[in-house]
Amino acid sequence: MEIESMVANSVLVRAREGGGSKGRSWKWKEMLRFPHISQCKELANTIERDYYSLCVQQPIGKKLFQLFCRSRHDLQNYISFQDALESFETKSDAERRVVGTNIIQRFLLSQSLQSLPVVQSHVQSCIQALEMDPSADVFCACKKDLHSYLSGQPFMQYQKSMFFDRFIQWKMIERQPVTKQCFRQYRLLGKGGFGEVWACQVRSSGMMYACKKLNKTHVKKRRGEAMALNEKEILEAVDSRFVVNLAYTYETKNALCMVLTMMSGGDLRFHIYNIGSPGLERERVCFYAAEVCCGLNHLHQMSIIYRDLKPENILLDDKGHIRISDLGLAVRLSNGKLAHGRVGTTGYMAPEVIRHEHYGASADWWGLGCLIYEMTAGRPPLRTRGEHPKSDEMERRIRYEKEEYTKVFSNEAKDLCTSLLIKDPKKRLGSQGASEVKAHPFFKNINFRMLDIGLVEPPFKTDPRQVYCSDVQDIEEFSSVKGVVLDETDGELYFKFCTGRVPRMWQNEMIETGCFMELNTFGPMGTRSPDLEY
Ligand code: ADP
Ligand code: MG
Numbered sequence: 001m002e003i004e005s006m007v008a009n010s011v012l013v014r015a016r017e018g019g020g021s022k023g024r025s026w027k028w029k030e031m032l033r034f035p036h037i038s039q040c041k042e043l044a045n046t047i048e049r050d051y052y053s054l055c056v057q058q059p060i061g062k063k064l065f066q067l068f069c070r071s072r073h074d075l076q077n078y079i080s081f082q083d084a085l086e087s088f089e090t091k092s093d094a095e096r097r098v099v100g101t102n103i104i105q106r107f108l109l110s111q112s113l114q115s116l117p118v119v120q121s122h123v124q125s126c127i128q129a130l131e132m133d134p135s136a137d138v139f140c141a142c143k144k145d146l147h148s149y150l151s152g153q154p155f156m157q158y159q160k161s162m163f164f165d166r167f168i169q170w171k172m173i174e175r176q177p178v179t180k181q182c183f184r185q186y187r188l189l190g191k192g193g194f195g196e197v198w199a200c201q202v203r204s205s206g207m208m209y210a211c212k213k214l215n216k217t218h219v220k221k222r223r224g225e226a227m228a229l230n231e232k233e234i235l236e237a238v239d240s241r242f243v244v245n246l247a248y249t250y251e252t253k254n255a256l257c258m259v260l261t262m263m264s265g266g267d268l269r270f271h272i273y274n275i276g277s278p279g280l281e282r283e284r285v286c287f288y289a290a291e292v293c294c295g296l297n298h299l300h301q302m303s304i305i306y307r308d309l310k311p312e313n314i315l316l317d318d319k320g321h322i323r324i325s326d327l328g329l330a331v332r333l334s335n336g337k338l339a340h341g342r343v344g345t346t347g348y349m350a351p352e353v354i355r356h357e358h359y360g361a362s363a364d365w366w367g368l369g370c371l372i373y374e375m376t377a378g379r380p381p382l383r384t385r386g387e388h389p390k391s392d393e394m395e396r397r398i399r400y401e402k403e404e405y406t407k408v409f410s411n412e413a414k415d416l417c418t419s420l421l422i423k424d425p426k427k428r429l430g431s432q433g434a435s436e437v438k439a440h441p442f443f444k445n446i447n448f449r450m451l452d453i454g455l456v457e458p459p460f461k462t463d464p465r466q467v468y469c470s471d472v473q474d475i476e477e478f479s480s481v482k483g484v485v486l487d488e489t490d491g492e493l494y495f496k497f498c499t500g501r502v503p504r505m506w507q508n509e510m511i512e513t514g515c516f517m518e519l520n521t522f523g524p525m526g527t528r529s530p531d532l533e534y
């Protein structure tokens with residue numbers, strides 16, 4: 001490895017280790033200073049007063065609403081109940097009986113100290129549901145009634161409290177302009193069609209991210225405007241632990257930037273070919289396939305077809321979990337419609353996509369078949385190792401030839417791949433939904449409920465001191481295209497694209513890095529702090 005690469009890697013590793021509070025700029029408190037409440041009037045008057053968005057969905061909003069409820073004797077138990085329900089969700093099936101019974105005794109029985117009248121009517125049905133199947137959504141009806149109660153009087157009172165004023169102050173910071181000065185930049189991680197991906201760190205919080213920069217001249221020359229905006233809007237809408245999250249968008253003179261979840265474990269292509277033999281151990285194949293399956297399910301539930309499944313688009317994080325990335329080709333279908341268009345990467349496109357037909361989620365289940373095949377065999381289906389046939393030859397094979405299986409495939413793996421690589425989309429596994437795929441014997445050791453909430457331990461952990469990507473000098477840098485002139489019409493796209501912070505992600509960043517805890521203080525004995533005094 002060359003010295004330049006070694007230096008770039010060690011700087012990145014050091015930043016990662018200091019990630020969180022240690023990576024903050026010495027001016028971090030100044031960057032995140034609350035504006036005085038008197039300067040927040042306009043936002044307070046215009047913000048949508050929607051309980052679900054303000055008190056459930058937005059992480060800082062939820063925290064402040066809970067702090068408000070905890071400050072009130074008559075509301076404390078509701079929040080304790082909410083906490084108990086959340087902790088119930090994270091318990092294994094075995095523990096759920098005990099924990100669930102505990103919750104019922106603490107909150108649902110009329111004689112108990114913390115009894116909550118608004119949910120008491122569900123006591124019998126909860127006892128029964130827990131008895132029958134502890135992995136079911138036992139307290140579903142309670143949750144609904146809890147929120148419908150809190151969204152009434154308590155929500156009204158919250159909006160008159162200092163906790164809500166503080167929320168507005170956080171929202172003011174959230175809306176400050178985002179520029180490249182908000183980030184430190186580290187090494188180049190990868191290159192794609194329109195530009196580069198760099199490791200970066202937020203100066204105010206120390207959080208590490210990956211910044212995907214789309215070169216403006218390249219986007220214009222190759223008519224990528226709709227594609228860039230599409231990727232941004234889909235990423236912003238999706239909230240899944242199996243899909244890369246978008247935290248910020250901003251622009252520089254030359255680029256449109258998307259700041260994404262940092263996936264420091266590299267892509268699966270790198271693991272299959274540069275670390276694997278090639279190929280991956282069975283346990284890893286099964287785990288990654290199951291997580292991809294959950295990710296596809298989340299996308300399909302929002303009527304999004306991904307269309308670009310292949311190893312280099314599946315990324316690993318530092319704990320060993322995967323996320324689907326690169327949603328440039330994803331498409332959101334409006335009610336009941338199907339997708340069309342020959343879109344994807346040669347060698348991974350489903351037969352119906354190649355045939356110019358209309359298609360739905362089936363195209364992604366084909367992709368999962370290709371992925372499982374490639375992770376297992378160390379080469380994609382219908383190709384020998386290192387072979388790169390021309391695209392029409394590859395398309396002929398996909399339409400007419402049957403893939404072969406060697407001894408590395410277990411019976412289950414072979415059966416699953418065969419079912420996912422059925423040429424007729426109507427007969428393909430997955431055509432009846434993700435549950436059909438999850439139920440395949442290949443996944444018999446996977447608990448999908450636990451996997452879906454991130455509680456299954458990955459079989460392989462990445463080494464925090466290693467950088468899982470090619471050396472910097474082996475990734476070509478991007479140059480601008482000459483002769484492309486940017487004008488006002490381009491400005492319209494940039495305006496739509498660059499919307500700054502994505503609230504859910506930025507608020508999580510504030511909480512995870514501890515900035516929220518350190519800054520969100522009030523006066524002594526529950527009084528207002530000076531920035532909140534009218
Ligand atoms: P393109 O749409 O141009 O193909 P990608 O989104 O696939 O661009 O990014 C190109 C490469 O950059 C990926 O193959 C991967 O190696 C790296 N990369 C992309 N996103 C991330 C991320 N969130 N974390 C770490 N590396 C990433
Ligand atoms: Mg890509």
Ligand code: MG
Pocket residue numbers: 192193326327328329
């Ligand atoms: Mg792309």
